[in-house]
Amino acid sequence: MEMNAVQGVHTIGGDGETSYASNSRLQGKAIVRTKPMLENAIQDIYTKLLPERLVAVDLGCSSGPNTLLFVSHVLDVVGDLRRRLKLIKPPEVQFFLNDLPGNDFNNVFRSLKGFEKKMEEEKGDLLVPHYVAGSPGSFYGRLFPSLSVHFFHSSYCLHWLSQVPQGLEDKEGVPLNKGNIYITETSPPQVVEAYQKQFRRDFSTFLKSRYEELINEGRIILAFLGRKKEHPDNSDLRYLFELLAEALNSMASEGIIAKDKVDNFNVPCFGASMDEVKSVILSEGLFDLEEAHIFQSNWDPFDDSDDDLVLDYVVSGNNTVKCLRAVLEPLIANHFGDALQLDDLFSRYAKNIADHLLKEKTKYTVFVVALKKRA
Numbered sequence: 001m002e003m004n005a006v007q008g009v010h011t012i013g014g015d016g017e018t019s020y021a022s023n024s025r026l027q028g029k030a031i032v033r034t035k036p037m038l039e040n041a042i043q044d045i046y047t048k049l050l051p052e053r054l055v056a057v058d059l060g061c062s063s064g065p066n067t068l069l070f071v072s073h074v075l076d077v078v079g080d081l082r083r084r085l086k087l088i089k090p091p092e093v094q095f096f097l098n099d100l101p102g103n104d105f106n107n108v109f110r111s112l113k114g115f116e117k118k119m120e121e122e123k124g125d126l127l128v129p130h131y132v133a134g135s136p137g138s139f140y141g142r143l144f145p146s147l148s149v150h151f152f153h154s155s156y157c158l159h160w161l162s163q164v165p166q167g168l169e170d171k172e173g174v175p176l177n178k179g180n181i182y183i184t185e186t187s188p189p190q191v192v193e194a195y196q197k198q199f200r201r202d203f204s205t206f207l208k209s210r211y212e213e214l215i216n217e218g219r220i221i222l223a224f225l226g227r228k229k230e231h232p233d234n235s236d237l238r239y240l241f242e243l244l245a246e247a248l249n250s251m252a253s254e255g256i257i258a259k260d261k262v263d264n265f266n267v268p269c270f271g272a273s274m275d276e277v278k279s280v281i282l283s284e285g286l287f288d289l290e291e292a293h294i295f296q297s298n299w300d301p302f303d304d305s306d307d308d309l310v311l312d313y314v315v316s317g318n319n320t321v322k323c324l325r326a327v328l329e330p331l332i333a334n335h336f337g338d339a340l341q342l343d344d345l346f347s348r349y350a351k352n353i354a355d356h357l358l359k360e361k362t363k364y365t366v367f368v369v370a371l372k373k374r375a
């Protein structure tokens with residue numbers, strides 16, 4: 001049942017300068033922001049079911065500080081509940097950390113020892129007993145036995161599709177979205193429809209799989225990139241990918257990479273609208289939508305301001321690209337091969353982003369959704 005994800009969809013492993021572990025501040029902000037929702041969800045499960053063992057899963061955990069931030073948030077919440085409910089026997093938590101097999105699970109498990117030591121120092125006897133296991137595979141399919149999970153969490157993942165949408169070429173195999181790598185203003189309607197169809201299919205497979213795996217009344221908290229505007233060619237992701245396409249096209253026109261390689265490259269990502277998300281949830285009818293929020297996050301992960309000012313657009317361009325490189329490099333390297341000098345590409349991309357930020361401070365649109373399994 002499990003579908004194969006696109007080759008190269010995973011973050012840069014290890015903890016070097018370009019790794020995801022060193023460049024995931026943007027995504028960390030979403031995890032901090034959704035903590036109150038995580039608290040509500042776990043509290044609800046706990047007070048209703050008082051399970052002796054709680055199974056909590058992070059889908060698309062990647063490798064780095066955010067992976068363990070999820071674990072520590074859950075342990076905080078369960079520890080507080082234990083004190084408030086005056087439970088004598090502490091509950092145990094089983095964590096499963098899921099990602100695609102290309103993820104650097106070794107790095108995650110190597111960092112566990114240090115994490116556990118820190119938790120023991122901080123919490124002493126109050127530390128909730130817990131066990132952490134890895135679970136490689138695509139979340140667009142079944143990963144766990146039926147009725148075995150209490151709580152699923154996934155942050156900054158569901159905008160990734162299970163594959164590049166089919167139907168991005170005409171009958172003769174000529175690319176319909178030439179020169180572009182994502183939906184833009186000039187993309188023909190077939191391209192827009194292909195992306196929308198793929199998102200609907202993937203999100204509905206995701207919901208069906210989680211429905212089977214969750215215990216009754218189990219919860220899901222999802223944070224992922226979406227778009228504010230109704231039409232897909234008007235998403236904030238569009239600008240990001242247009243600026244990357246510009247960098248790739250400039251390298252093609254200088255003969256550094258082949259033009260048809262750019263024409264055949266389409267990113268397997270989609271920024272849905274909240275209506276598109278809700279319509280899939282509604283038509284599946286498997287979950288109650290408990291909460292839905294939209295917030296914005298500056299492209300520059302180090303810019304925490306709410307205003308429309310960019311203090312130094314060159315610095316912000318570089319910061320934005322460092323974060324994107326940690327996520328996109330494996331996908332790009334896999335498609336373009338060794339001919340592409342990645343440093344050259346990403347410095348062109350940083351310049352394009354800086355020029356764009358000079359004109360307009362564009363932000364990511366992040367959706368947060370809380371779901372409860374229907375009985």
Ligand SMILES: C[S@@+](CC[C@H](N)C(=O)[O-])C[C@H]1O[C@@H](n2cnc3c(N)ncnc32)[C@H](O)[C@@H]1O
Pocket residue numbers: 005009010011024027028031059060061062063066067098099100103137138139140154155156157160161162327
């Ligand atoms: C930007 S990272 C987010 C990581 C982490 N959740 C965080 O918030 O920092 C997105 C992750 O989703 C994973 N991913 C993408 N598609 C997936 C799939 N079909 N199944 C499992 N993981 C997937 C990628 O490998 C990547 O590690």
